[in-house]
Amino acid sequence: MSTISDPPKGSFRLSMLLNDTRYRSMTLQVIAAIALALALAYLYSNLAANLRAFGLNISFAFLGNAAGYDINQTLIDYTSQSTNLRAAFVGIINTLLVAFLACVTATVLGVIAGVLRLSNNWLVRKLMSFYVEIFRNIPVLIWIIIIFTIMTVTLPGPNEFRGDNATSSMLFDLFAFTNRGVYIPGPYFTRGFGGGEGSALNWLMVLALLAGSFFGARFVTARASRIQEATGVRPGTLLPNLTIWFLPLIAFALVFGLHWDIPELKGFNFSGGIKIGAPLIALWLALSVYTGAFIAENVRAGIQAVSKGQTEAAAALGIRQGRIMSLVILPQALRVIIPPLISQYLNITKNSSLAILVGYADITATLGGITLNQTGRAIECVLLLMAFYLIISLTISAVMNVYNKSMKLKER
Amino acid sequence: MKKSIILGALTIAGLSAVAASAGTLDDVKARGKLNCGVTTGLVGFAAPNASGEWEGFDVAVCRAVAAAVLGDATAVEFVPTTGKTRFTALSSGEIDMLARNTTWTMSRDTDLKFDFVGVNYYDGQGFMVPKALGVTSVKDLDGATVCIQTGTTTELNLADYFRKNNISYEPVPIETNAEGTQQYLAGACDTYTTDASGLASTRATFEAPNDHMLLPEIISKEPLGPLVRHGDNEWGDIVMWTLNALIAAEELGVTSANVNEMAAATDKPEVARLLGTEGDLGAMMGLDAEWAKRAIETQGNYGEIFAKNLGEETPIGLARGLNAQWTDGGLLYTPPFR
Numbered sequence: 082m083s084t085i086s087d088p089p090k091g092s093f094r095l096s097m098l099l100n101d102t103r104y105r106s107m108t109l110q111v112i113a114a115i116a117l118a119l120a121l122a123y124l125y126s127n128l129a130a131n132l133r134a135f136g137l138n139i140s141f142a143f144l145g146n147a148a149g150y151d152i153n154q155t156l157i158d159y160t161s162q163s164t165n166l167r168a169a170f171v172g173i174i175n176t177l178l179v180a181f182l183a184c185v186t187a188t189v190l191g192v193i194a195g196v197l198r199l200s201n202n203w204l205v206r207k208l209m210s211f212y213v214e215i216f217r218n219i220p221v222l223i224w225i226i227i228i229f230t231i232m233t234v235t236l237p238g239p240n241e242f243r244g245d246n247a248t249s250s251m252l253f254d255l256f257a258f259t260n261r262g263v264y265i266p267g268p269y270f271t272r273g274f275g276g277g278e279g280s281a282l283n284w285l286m287v288l289a290l291l292a293g294s295f296f297g298a299r300f301v302t303a304r305a306s307r308i309q310e311a312t313g314v315r316p317g318t319l320l321p322n323l324t325i326w327f328l329p330l331i332a333f334a335l336v337f338g339l340h341w342d343i344p345e346l347k348g349f350n351f352s353g354g355i356k357i358g359a360p361l362i363a364l365w366l367a368l369s370v371y372t373g374a375f376i377a378e379n380v381r382a383g384i385q386a387v388s389k390g391q392t393e394a395a396a397a398l399g400i401r402q403g404r405i406m407s408l409v410i411l412p413q414a415l416r417v418i419i420p421p422l423i424s425q426y427l428n429i430t431k432n433s434s435l436a437i438l439v440g441y442a443d444i445t446a447t448l449g450g451i452t453l454n455q456t457g458r459a460i461e462c463v464l465l466l467m468a469f470y471l472i473i474s475l476t477i478s479a480v481m482n483v484y485n486k487s488m489k490l491k492e493r
Numbered sequence: 494m495k496k497s498i499i500l501g502a503l504t505i506a507g508l509s510a511v512a513a514s515a516g517t518l519d520d521v522k523a524r525g526k527l528n529c530g531v532t533t534g535l536v537g538f539a540a541p542n543a544s545g546e547w548e549g550f551d552v553a554v555c556r557a558v559a560a561a562v563l564g565d566a567t568a569v570e571f572v573p574t575t576g577k578t579r580f581t582a583l584s585s586g587e588i589d590m591l592a593r594n595t596t597w598t599m600s601r602d603t604d605l606k607f608d609f610v611g612v613n614y615y616d617g618q619g620f621m622v623p624k625a626l627g628v629t630s631v632k633d634l635d636g637a638t639v640c641i642q643t644g645t646t647t648e649l650n651l652a653d654y655f656r657k658n659n660i661s662y663e664p665v666p667i668e669t670n671a672e673g674t675q676q677y678l679a680g681a682c683d684t685y686t687t688d689a690s691g692l693a694s695t696r697a698t699f700e701a702p703n704d705h706m707l708l709p710e711i712i713s714k715e716p717l718g719p720l721v722r723h724g725d726n727e728w729g730d731i732v733m734w735t736l737n738a739l740i741a742a743e744e745l746g747v748t749s750a751n752v753n754e755m756a757a758a759t760d761k762p763e764v765a766r767l768l769g770t771e772g773d774l775g776a777m778m779g780l781d782a783e784w785a786k787r788a789i790e791t792q793g794n795y796g797e798i799f800a801k802n803l804g805e806e807t808p809i810g811l812a813r814g815l816n817a818q819w820t821d822g823g824l825l826y827t828p829p830f831r
Contacts, residue, residue, distance in 0.1 A: 238681070260680060451644060457604055
């Protein structure tokens with residue numbers, strides 16, 4: 082019944098590339114791509130020619146040379162005799178650490194503030210909008226400086242903990258808050274596998290136990306749901322879950338002799354325990370409260386995007402007020418919240434490069450700061466930095482996009 | 494009409510491109526101003542005074558060069574640089590010379606493509622501690638927290654020295670001297686290390702300078718001097734010989750007070766050559782005959798500059814030490830003006 086006949090098939094002529102709408106856009110795109118490639122090639126040859134003119138060459142050999150400087154926060158073994166490459170890795174790990182910590186706290190803070198901003202309580206609502214407006218409208222750089230300065234100026238130096246009439250004392254004799262950082266007790270194992278000292282292997286075991294508990298707890302919950310669907314009565318899950326989470330850990334701790342290393346004042350500084358340096362705290366807090374304010378707005382927007390009918394319907398079914406939010410509204414709001422959340426995580430990672438301001442040894446401070454300075458290899462270092470941030474950002478983006486896909490409304 | 498404007502603009506652009514590729518001396522003369530890189534503020538070496546004018550030991554070198562080249566010691570644009578930005582500023586051409594207590598090292602001279610034109614201060618790395626800390630030697634500092642400016646030779650010396658003596662420390666990297674002072678005074682670090690002269694000058698700005706002391710050890714050689722870009726030797730010569738003129742003037746007894754009468758009548762041939770009444774040393778560098786006379790007249794000789802900015806009469810109170818003339822047992826020794 083079709084009345085549309087196929088267009089006449091003429092032979093292909095060169096002029097069709099411009100005149101025929103089927104090919105025109107393709108032609109233009111090819112031209113644009115070639116022009117772009119030429120422009121990039123010109124920029125590169127310009128750079129290479131200028132470097133040659135100054136007698137400089139691009140070489141990454143410096144990465145293998147000894148760095149020569151010390152770093153104050155090293156999560157992997159590092160001395161001043163290690164290579165520049167290792168110094169860069171120390172920086173990468175520090176960057177990832179602060180970015181991870183800040184992402185977690187910013188999300189918690191943002192979700193709480195975002196939900197409370199829609200509270201029916203006038204005071205809570207206003208307090209939260211006060212928080213959001215104050216923190217997102219002042220540059221994060223200033224927040225970092227403020228928190229760091231407050232820490233160094235108001236907290237006591239380790240000296241003030243000394244002597245019989247010390248002006249400061251440790252909290253519960255466990256925690257020391259000084260202007261160089263916070264010292265907390267650190268756990269360690271006195272017995273390792275095969276009878277020796279405790280080692281990293283113990284910690285891997287702890288991780289394995291936690292993973293096991295996680296899946297065990299999930300199984301218990303799933304079983305409870307199954308029984309509930311079949312019989313209408315949900316068996317108690319609290320006790321089995323608590324047992325699954327804590328019993329193996331406690332048993333492990335007893336068998337391998339878990340002890341706590343309490344920080345104590347020795348020489349100029351506290352030693353023992355875990356030190357969380359002032360720069361890390363300042364950076365972590367500042368990034369969290371700053372980005373938390375943005376996330377709060379995302380969360381609020383997401384919740385408001387869910388139709389009010391959903392709340393009313395849930396209430397009509399007799400669901401309690403608090404559970405409406407967690408069971409009905411938030412799961413739907415997540416679809417709106419996640420895409421902008423990705424950009425906030427990217428922002429945190431990139432803003433962590435402001436670490437240099439407070440002397441936190443992130444990748445910008447080690448590779449892009451001291452190494453760059455001491456070797457004079459500016460272009461190489463900056464290229465590596467760009468590559469690092471690009472890779473990290475793309476990875477975060479990819480992971481969050483997968484999560485976003487899994488949360489999306491499945492349309493069939 | 495329109496076309497001619499475009500052509501004119503092109504010509505001017507072409508001309509300025511030629512001018513930019515000429516020597517630094519011509520650039521400075523055409524600009525009428527010397528761009529000189531200095532510290533962001535280290536009293537005695539380079540810091541703005543109460544009325545906002547830069548003054549200090551390094552500033553005097555900049556002003557002497559401006560006086561020699563442009564005939565006006567005030568025709569200087571001071572560009573504050575940090576330990577990290579200083580070399581980029583110089584190699585990019587943002588500044589014509591760098592006088593920022595910068596240590597002369599081989600790799601900076603060769604790998605970074607700069608030329609150090611001389612030494613205006615022989616220094617060494619020292620440590621400052623509060624007296625209350627009860628420390629009398631660097632070797633007592635095991636486990637201490639150390640404030641250190643990043644991107645400096647002192648950073649590497651510190652790591653080497655502590656490793657050699659098998660003592661540990663925790664570095665607190667800081668960007669500027671002001672930041673270091675704040676951290677040190679707040680007790681965020683036990684000791685502050687940098688060039689001994691810098692420590693003395695920093696201590697002079699404290700409310701209670703006597704509560705702090707410099708430890709006796711000097712752990713490195715730090716010859717500080719002005720530097721220029723490698724490859725423009727004419728300009729390098731001018732900065733080098735201006736500095737030498739200031740040092741030679743002290744040796745020859747020429748001061749800012751007597752420079753005019755010395756120029757009018759002197760029986761010493763070297764003084765006459767230095768001040769341009771005999772020979773044409775200035776013309777050999779592309780300057781006029783009175784280049785050195787102007788530098789000495791406005792800034793004084795090396796001894797006067799030292800006494801005014803760093804000497805024992807000032808709050809900084811540094812002794813001449815190594816920085817005395819060779820005739821007085823120091824290291825200052827200029828090649829002859831001939």
